[in-house]
Amino acid sequence: MSPAVLCALGLAAALAAVMQYSVRAYVPGSLDPGGFTLDNFTALTKPLYARVFLDTIWICFLTAFFALIVGYPLAYALVRAKHVALKSAILVITITPLFLGEVVRTYSWIVVLGNNGFLNTMLLKSGLIDAPFQFMFTRFGVVTALVHVTLPIMVIMLAAALSHIDRDYERAAASLGAGPIRAFVTVTLPLSTPGIIAGVTTAFAWTFSAFATPQLIGGGQVNMVANLVYQLGFASFNFPFAASLSVAGLVLAFAVLALMRAAATPFERIGAQ
Amino acid sequence: MREGSAHPLLRLLGGTTVAAILGFLILPAFVVTLAAFNGKAILSFPPETWSWRWFIKAIAYQDFQAGLHNGLIVTGWASSIALVVGAAFALALDRYRFRLKRTLELVLLSPLVIPHFTIGLGFLILAAQLGFARGYAVIVACHIVLVLPFVLRSVYISLRNLDPRLELAAASLGAPPHRVLTSITLPLLVPGLVSGWLFAAILSFNEFTASLFVTAQRTQTLPVAMYNYVREFADPSMAAISVIYIAGTAMLLIFANAFLGLGKVLNVEHSR
Numbered sequence: 001m002s003p004a005v006l007c008a009l010g011l012a013a014a015l016a017a018v019m020q021y022s023v024r025a026y027v028p029g030s031l032d033p034g035g036f037t038l039d040n041f042t043a044l045t046k047p048l049y050a051r052v053f054l055d056t057i058w059i060c061f062l063t064a065f066f067a068l069i070v071g072y073p074l075a076y077a078l079v080r081a082k083h084v085a086l087k088s089a090i091l092v093i094t095i096t097p098l099f100l101g102e103v104v105r106t107y108s109w110i111v112v113l114g115n116n117g118f119l120n121t122m123l124l125k126s127g128l129i130d131a132p133f134q135f136m137f138t139r140f141g142v143v144t145a146l147v148h149v150t151l152p153i154m155v156i157m158l159a160a161a162l163s164h165i166d167r168d169y170e171r172a173a174a175s176l177g178a179g180p181i182r183a184f185v186t187v188t189l190p191l192s193t194p195g196i197i198a199g200v201t202t203a204f205a206w207t208f209s210a211f212a213t214p215q216l217i218g219g220g221q222v223n224m225v226a227n228l229v230y231q232l233g234f235a236s237f238n239f240p241f242a243a244s245l246s247v248a249g250l251v252l253a254f255a256v257l258a259l260m261r262a263a264a265t266p267f268e269r270i271g272a273q
Numbered sequence: 274m275r276e277g278s279a280h281p282l283l284r285l286l287g288g289t290t291v292a293a294i295l296g297f298l299i300l301p302a303f304v305v306t307l308a309a310f311n312g313k314a315i316l317s318f319p320p321e322t323w324s325w326r327w328f329i330k331a332i333a334y335q336d337f338q339a340g341l342h343n344g345l346i347v348t349g350w351a352s353s354i355a356l357v358v359g360a361a362f363a364l365a366l367d368r369y370r371f372r373l374k375r376t377l378e379l380v381l382l383s384p385l386v387i388p389h390f391t392i393g394l395g396f397l398i399l400a401a402q403l404g405f406a407r408g409y410a411v412i413v414a415c416h417i418v419l420v421l422p423f424v425l426r427s428v429y430i431s432l433r434n435l436d437p438r439l440e441l442a443a444a445s446l447g448a449p450p451h452r453v454l455t456s457i458t459l460p461l462l463v464p465g466l467v468s469g470w471l472f473a474a475i476l477s478f479n480e481f482t483a484s485l486f487v488t489a490q491r492t493q494t495l496p497v498a499m500y501n502y503v504r505e506f507a508d509p510s511m512a513a514i515s516v517i518y519i520a521g522t523a524m525l526l527i528f529a530n531a532f533l534g535l536g537k538v539l540n541v542e543h544s545r
Contacts, residue, residue, distance in 0.1 A: 003354075003357070003358040003361065003362075004358055004361065004362040004365070004377065004381060005377065007358055007381060007417060007418055007421060008377055008380040008381055010414055010417075010418060011380060011381075011383070011384070011392070011418045012380065013395075013399055014392060014395030014396045014398075014399045014415075014418075015387075015391070015392075015395050016395075017395050017398040017399040017402060018391060018394055018395040018398060021398050070294055070297070073287065073290050073291055073294060074291060074294050074295070077287070077291040088530055090291075090295070091530060092523065092526050092527055092530055093295055093298055093299060094295075094298065095526065096302075096519070096522055096523050096526055097298060099475040099476065099479060099522045099525075099526065100479065100518060100519060100522055101478075101479030101480070101481055101496050101518075102479075102481045102482065102496070103481050103496045103499045103500045103503070104479075104496075104499070104515045104518050104519070105301065107305070107499070107503055107511055107512070107515055108301030108302065108304065108305040108515060109301055110503075111301070111304050111305050111308045111316065111512060112300060112301055112304045114316070116315070116316050116317075117304075117316065118300075118304040118307070118318050121316075121317070121318040122318065148297070148298065148301065151298065180280065180283060181283070202385070202386075205385065205386040205388075208388055209387075209388035209389045209390060209391075209482060210482075211389070211390060211481070211482040211485070212481055212482070212500060216500075216503060216504075225388070225390075226388065226389075226390040226482060229390050229391075229394065230390065230485070230486075233394065233397075233486070239394075239398065242394060243394060243398065246388070246390065246391040246394050246395075247391075249388055249390075249391065250387060250388065250391050253386070253387075253388065254386075257386065
């Protein structure tokens with residue numbers, strides 16, 4: 001018991017340290033913070049920072065949405081595959097990226113999306129385009145790589161929900177004359193809403209903490225909160241402001257997650273019935 | 274949807290969709306493998322000449338070697354400590370009622386939703402305030418907190434799947450509580466414990482964002498070393514080390530799936 005308490009206290013202390021720094025003044029040229037102030041939070045309302053926050057939320061939404069669209073069929077196939085070998089293959093292919101870490105996956109996407117990367121070479125050779133298409137340093141490139149990063153966790157959450165659905169409900173729908181599409185839309189899909197909600201909220205939270213992908217693929221053109229925090233901490237050594245950005249990011253992430261939960265409650269009831 | 278009753282066209286459409294999504298998942302690994310065996314330093318698809326030189330260069334690169342060494346130290350400690358702490362707490366969660374149970378659970382699971390940069394920055398500031406140097410201890414502490422939710426989840430699910438009648442049977446035959454724990458509960462939990470430890474180890478070894486904050490030049494782990502390499506150099510050594518990474522991880526997971534049944538551990542299939 002007590003080691004778990006110790007871990008919880010360590011985490012709480014680390015978060016408290018960030019909060020404490022966020023209300024301290026920045027002393028240029030010094031790593032130690034000055035007196036207590038709220039200036040850091042006033043500075044957050046500047047358009048430059050407000051834009052990064054809005055951008056971050058938008059990117060998180062896009063990523064969670066596309067991860068859901070792409071992840072659902074895969075989760076369905078994983079749960080309903082009849083051959084053990086096929087099931088194992090889908091499972092291993094799906095979750096391997098989860099364990100590769102952000103750097104390897106982001107680098108791989110640079111090789112795919114770069115101006116002389118795989119995709120552009122193929123498109124140029126096929127004659128579909130005359131000049132390399134700009135994937136790098138765009139929101140499209142960043143979101144593509146982030147969807148790839150988030151997909152495994154989305155599929156795991158969806159598959160967990162789908163595998164808990166009693167198939168007798170679908171059989172009942174079929175015996176009452178519903179075709180496969182109708183049975184899916186009116187029975188399976190509503191019953192899987194808890195998984196959809198869990199998957200979307202987790203994808204959102206994970207994407208919020210993305211750093212390497214927006215840093216390397218966004219290349220300064222697409223910035224998320226994490227990039228700003230790092231830049232302020234390690235390029236300007238303005239740790240108090242980096243801390244206040246972190247706190248604001250944390251509050252914002254929690255607020256959006258709470259909103260999503262609240263918006264999802266009516267749907268959750270459909271799934272519970 | 275009765276088994277096999279779906280329209281053939283629908284099945285074909287579904288199969289194609291799933292194949293396309295799997296293709297999207299594999300594409301980066303496939304492309305990076307092509308790039309790693311490219312004989313030249315400049316990317317071209319397909320490569321004009323093939324060679325192993327980037328693998329040799331990557332393995333010989335000092336920062337990668339140091340990163341691997343640091344990473345193994347941090348991962349070894351962090352995943353093992355997280356396993357013990359997580360397993361004990363999962364058991365307590367499943368079996369006992371105690372004060373602040375819900376609060377403690379929420380705090381320990383919160384790293385799943387708290388951005389890693391916030392946790393990294395927190396540990397960095399905390400270490401500076403307490404006067405710790407940026408040594409291994411801070412990195413290990415940070416990683417324990419980050420991987421604990423995964424150990425907790427994995428052990429907790431195996432505990433839930435465990436048939437309590439086995440323990441009751443042992444107890445009714447006269448086994449004292451510690452004997453029940455060591456000869457019934459723990460052996461039955463082995464798949465959950467091993468996979469929990471494996472998850473923790475792989476995640477800790479690959480953790481990047483928080484590590485970037487808490488590591489120093491001397492203690493940087495492999496992902497941090499790789500990130501610095503990508504920022505400074507553009508040659509395919511990074512592709513080579515990515516291939517080693519991907520192959521190693523895929524092999525570990527295939528092994529884990531064959532011996533532990535990942536589907537059950539991840540709770541995506543049921544032992545009916």
